[in-house]
Amino acid sequence: MRSIGLHVPSVRLQPALRHSLLTASLLMAGLSPHLHAAEVPANVDGKRIAAANSEPGNWMTTGRTYDEQRYSPLKQIDQSNVGGLGLAWSHKLDIDRGVEATPIVVDGVMYTTGPFSIVYALDARSGELLWKYDPQSDRSRAGEACCDAVNRGVAVWKGKVYVGVLDGRLEAIDAKTGKRVWSVDTRTDPSRSITITGAPRIVKGKVIIGNGGAEFGVRGYITAYDAETGKQDWRFFTVPGDPKEMPKGKGMEIAAKTWFGDNFYKQGGGGTVWDSMSYDPELNLLYIGVGNGSSWNPRIRSEGKGDNLFLSSIVAINPDNGEYVWHYQTTPGDAWDYTATQHIMLVDLEIDGKPRKVLMQAPKNGFFYVIDRVTGELLSAKNFIPINWATGIDLKTGRPIRNEKVAEYWKDPEKKARLIQPAFWGAHDWQPMSYNPNTGLVYIPAHIMSAMYQDVDGAPPRSKFKSIYQLDVNTGMMPEDPEGLRKIADTWTGKLIAWDPVKQEKRWEVPYSTIFNGGTLSTAGNLVFEGTADGRVVAYAAETGKKLWESPANTGVMAAPITYEVDGEQYVTFMAGWGGAFSTFAGALSLRAGVKPNAQVLTYKLGGTARLPDINYKWADRKPEPPQLTGTTAQIDQGRELFNSSCSQCHGINAISGGVVPDLRTLSAENHQRFLGIVYGGRIPDGMPSFQGHLDLQQAEAVHQYLIKRAYDLKEQLAGAQKTAAK
Structure with a gap:
């Protein structure tokens, strides 16, 4: 049943009072209050998700449907009128770091997340905040997350909202009150850097969540x-113990x-x-995407031998008991961070004149599969960008x-660096793709993107503040000088590619100046929506790629948009906010996007007249205030190595920040004086951990120099x- 769209006046009310007013309104209208929106907010179950096309105004699971196609049948907004889109409302999120969530919309309420796993319930018509839930994530753990304090959204089920918390918890929240119902620690080993950034999925009453690290x-x-x-039902390990x-x-056998x-x-x-993840209710199969190895280097990880299952694989699991059914490994013996965690979608296609139930993925390694x-049989695969590793x-x-001469860097007796494409963020990262059944x-x-890969000696010890980016493979990707950086930046670009999965060929493409543009949404209005790294939200013609509408977002947009309908009016929402792996680790290159972090929800409709809020960037106009340089050349070289292995994950390679966290080249004179206090004491509210016990005094001073x-x-x-500008 769809919401009838009655609306409580747009004033700030406690959830219980809002519910009472809405119930009274329904009764006065002669209607039953026992509707989805009135009696049980977020009243979603498997039958309702499986029948999602019968109520296209809602967006009830991450990919809208269990098949994760991210296609909406809504078509009030189409090619003829999309130019009339205007901002309907916006909502500012609490923390200006990376925003990667896909919102859920059920019966006029939007549920979404911001940095550090904070959950927001918003009126989908107006953007009014109904409630907010902060799980109080242990922010000292932010340094143990590879890719910023991001979160990709929630799941909803029978009146509850579920969120994976950065520090490894899974929590259930009452959808009416915003109060926590239960919480579980999903970590198998609290001493390890286990985090959660992904959105849960719910299948047959089971909340399913993976982990990062x-x-x-x-x-x-x-x-x-x-x-x-919240009781654990089953657990499936992806690599042996x-x-x-x-x-x-x-599976483990x-x-x-x-x-x-x-x-x-x-x-x-x-x-x-x-x-x-994706799910086929007819086959009762759950499909999961599995990530890279630890270590990256197969010589260190597995004596340079073996396929190392189930790294970089798609695995089909029985959701009733978590048992292995089949797998397909996209990159056997992965050595380049070619994860297969990218978007998995389920489609029925006609191939060679026969209908086939297929699964499609474009993982990091550059091939479209x-x-x-049903069986895991490979039907076709073709590279969708230029590659040189295969x-x-x-x-x-x-x-x-x-291509052994290029790709197998760990076998080189001279340990020479090799330029490999794609590099570690892949031909396609976490940003979701979409499918349009009308265009096919x-x-x-x-x-x-490409990067240098080079073998290193030994097997470095595991460290919670040193990621594989620096430990077992030298990716040597960024010099310190501006000209060298510019040359690399020129080779790191992005594209929106329209791909024919049957013919395995490109239909059209739109080029972008940098990587890390947003995920996509396709609609029955023959539109494709996407946000961009350089701060725009855009609509394209689905058949041709012609740009039909564009609006500024005042920040980079990485997340995939959604569309929904309330009271007969269609809306399009973008979760906007620059951050994530590119802007933190590769800060120098991400600056090319020219945007600042500004976490917000932007929702558009035809004829919208709201004003885009101004950005208030807290790190603006900071100038360097360094004390006298007293370090020796050897000490400074040691400091560079220590910084890039221990600090660059957040503050950027070679201390060039992308703007999400402070640029440590612009430390104030006061912070230079209390440098050791910050390093050893941490700045927990900001997510800066203490490095006491990790860096000794001599090492900390080398970093400072x-x-x-x-x-x-x-x-x-x-x-x-300044001199150049004055000429």
Whole structure:
């Protein structure tokens, strides 16, 4: 049943009073108050999700439907009138860091998340805040998250809202009151850097959630919890455990034969399920995408041998008991961070004149895969961007044909660096793609990027503040000088690609100046919506890629938009806010986007007249105030190495911040004086952990001297820019 769209006046009311007024309004109208919106907010179950096309005005699960196509049948907004879109309302989020959530909209209420897993319930008509839930995530753990304090959204089920918290908890919230109902710690080992950034999915009354942390040395798994009680139902591990113990279950029996030595167990193995899932109710199969290894380097991880299942794989699981059904590995023996955690969508296609139930994915490795979702058989695969690590896919074996001279850096006796494309953020990262059944096209937010990969000696010890980016593979991607950075930035670009999955060919593309543009949405109005890294929200013609509408967002947009309908009016919402892995780790390159963090919800409708709020950037106009540089060349070199291995995850390689967290080249004179106090004491409200016990006094001082040196470099650059501008 769809909402009838009665609306409580737009004033700030407590949830109980709002509910009473809405119930009274329904009774006066001669209607039953026992409707979805009136009696049980977020009253969603499996039948309702499976029948989502019968109520297209709602967006009840992350991909709108269990098949995760991210296609909406709504068509009030179409190619003829999309130019009339205007801002209907906006809502400012609490923390200006990366925003990656897909909102859920059920019966006129929007449920979404911001940084540090804060949950917001908003009136979908006006943006009015109904309630807010802050899980009080342990912010000192932000340094143990590979890719900013992001969250990709919630799930809803029978009156509850579910969120995965950055510090590893899964929590259920009452959808009416915003109060916590239950909380579970999903971590298998609290000493490891296990985090959650992905959105839960709910299948047959089970809340299913994976975890992140492969970059920091964890063992991957996915867990199902009872939606009502939070009790664990089952857990599926994606890589083997202690090789001295017998593997448990069919999946681990298969996987254990593909690993060698015991260092993978000491390091963690990796294979985290940190994002994508989809579900086929007819086949009763849950499909999960599995991530990269820990360590990246297969020589260190598994003696350079084996496929290392189920790294970089799509795995089909029975959701009733968590048992393995089948798998397809996109990148056997992954050595490049080619995760298969990217968006998995289910579509029925006609291939070679026969109807096939297929699964489609465009993972990091650059190939677009069409796979039989019943059996796991590979049907076709073709690269959708230029790549050099492989020359194709052998359709008989399903395995990539590696370009060994380029790709296998760990076998080089001289340990030379090799330029490999795509690099670690892949040809397509977490930003969702979408499918339009009318055009038959998939709309992929693609990356064009490469980096140097180089083997390093030894097996470095696991450290919660040192990610694989710096530990076991030297990706040597960024020099300190501005000209060198500019040359690299010119090679890191993005595209929106319209891909024909049957013909395995590109239909059209739109180029962008940088990577990390937003996920996509397609609609029955023959439109494709996408936000961009350079701060725009855009609508394209689905058949041709012609730009039909554009509006500024006052920040970079990474998340995928949604569309919904309330009271007969269609809306389009973008979760906007710059941040994430690109802007923190590769800050110098992300600056090319020219945007600042500004976390907000932007919702548009035809004829909308709201004003886009001004941005208030707290790090604006900070200038370097360095003390005298006293460090030796050796000390500064040590400081650079320590900074890039321990601090760059948040503050950027070579101390160049993308603006999400402070640029440490612009430390104030006061903060230079209390540098050791900050490093050892931490700044927990901001997410800065204490490094006491991780850096000794001599090492901390070396880092400080490196930052002082970088501050003087920045002063010189700014002075040069002023002289150039004055000429």
